[in-house]
Amino acid sequence: MTITPLVASSPDRPRVTWCRAEVLVNSHRADRYRHLRLSAPDIAATARPGQFVMLTAARENTAGPLLPRPMAIYTRDADAGTIDVLYGVVGEGTRALSTFVPGERMVVVGPLGQGFVLDEGTRRVLLVGRGIGVCSLTTVAEYPVELLAVLSARNAAAVLGTDVFGRAMVVTDAEGTSGVDVLAARLCTELDRRPPQQILTCGSERLARMCAGLGARWGASVQVSLEAHMACGLGYCHGCAAPGDTGPSPLVCRDGPVFGLSAPA
Numbered sequence: 001m002t003i004t005p006l007v008a009s010s011p012d013r014p015r016v017t018w019c020r021a022e023v024l025v026n027s028h029r030a031d032r033y034r035h036l037r038l039s040a041p042d043i044a045a046t047a048r049p050g051q052f053v054m055l056t057a058a059r060e061n062t063a064g065p066l067l068p069r070p071m072a073i074y075t076r077d078a079d080a081g082t083i084d085v086l087y088g089v090v091g092e093g094t095r096a097l098s099t100f101v102p103g104e105r106m107v108v109v110g111p112l113g114q115g116f117v118l119d120e121g122t123r124r125v126l127l128v129g130r131g132i133g134v135c136s137l138t139t140v141a142e143y144p145v146e147l148l149a150v151l152s153a154r155n156a157a158a159v160l161g162t163d164v165f166g167r168a169m170v171v172t173d174a175e176g177t178s179g180v181d182v183l184a185a186r187l188c189t190e191l192d193r194r195p196p197q198q199i200l201t202c203g204s205e206r207l208a209r210m211c212a213g214l215g216a217r218w219g220a221s222v223q224v225s226l227e228a229h230m231a232c233g234l235g236y237c238h239g240c241a242a243p244g245d246t247g248p249s250p251l252v253c254r255d256g257p258v259f260g261l262s263a264p265a
């Protein structure tokens with residue numbers, strides 16, 4: 001599979017701002033995931049689907065963790081000036097995030113990166129997300145197009161995104177419905193007669209490969225949101241280079257996280 005930076009990258013991206021955002025909610029959501037709601041009016045007003053924020057989990061005068069952690073914007077409310085993030089507690093940074101209580105302030109930088117781009121004329125979009133990767137796809141629901149969302153997870157309790165997508169196909173390992181062969185066959189049966197014009201995916205390399213194959217079958221363009229370890233999120237440290245064949249590797253934080261994806265010829 002080949003990834004390419006989207007042509008629409010850069011020039012008209014929203015201005016990146018930082019703020020000491022008030023924590024409004026930080027509570028258990030489902031399975032191993034937590035819900036964080038922050039008051040961040042500038043970011044809430046300008047973020048585009050697929051963009052992310054960097055959250056600093058260190059408090060003033062504490063030792064760490066010093067580096068901020070990238071998190072997708074799950075939903076935003078421009079009128080209320082709030083952004084929502086769903087996160088899994090996996091290590092030091094996310095453990096520290098989970099200790100913030102409502103009323104505290106957290107340093108937030110965003111909106112960052114290249115989000116999903118819908119082509120002119122796109123009316124029908126297939127979204128395919130796995131686990132926490134679904135969180136990078138949910139703001140696509142802001143686009144006025146027909147969406148079919150495939151939400152994949154280990155089991156029913158771990159499925160994210162059902163509150164955002166009215167029409168969703170939920171597939172799980174527990175039910176044996178999430179395997180790529182089973183899923184690809186089901187999608188072909190349901191969509192071959194009226195395929196989507198674009199496919200957007202996040203959260204699983206195997207599903208991304210499946211999407212690239214379906215894109216080739218249907219003549220649909222495919223975009224993938226990639227994950228990478230990030231130190232700055234701003235294009236300075238070059239710690240988040242994406243895998244590339246030749247030449248300088250694109251940076252996931254600056255040139256992505258959303259890239260065009262194509263199947264091998």
Ligand SMILES: Cc1cc2nc3c(=O)[nH]c(=O)nc-3n(C[C@H](O)[C@H](O)[C@H](O)COP(=O)(O)OP(=O)(O)OC[C@H]3O[C@@H](n4cnc5c(N)ncnc54)[C@H](O)[C@@H]3O)c2cc1C
Nearest residue numbers: 069070071072086087088090091092093094135227228229
């Ligand atoms: C653009 C982007 C959006 C993201 N959105 C979300 C989100 O909405 N919700 C969410 O829960 N997480 C999201 N992540 C992943 C999140 O940033 C990491 O889980 C977090 O930084 C881990 O920090 P930590 O200190 O708790 O874990 P660490 O101690 O740094 O790592 C714990 C474990 O997680 C692995 N890990 C850490 N960061 C990543 C990464 N970026 N990719 C793959 N494996 C990693 C480590 O290798 C290690 O095994 C996103 C990442 C990116 C790049």
Ligand code: FES
Nearest residue numbers: 233235237238253
């Ligand atoms: S995280 Fe520093 S350049 Fe991407």
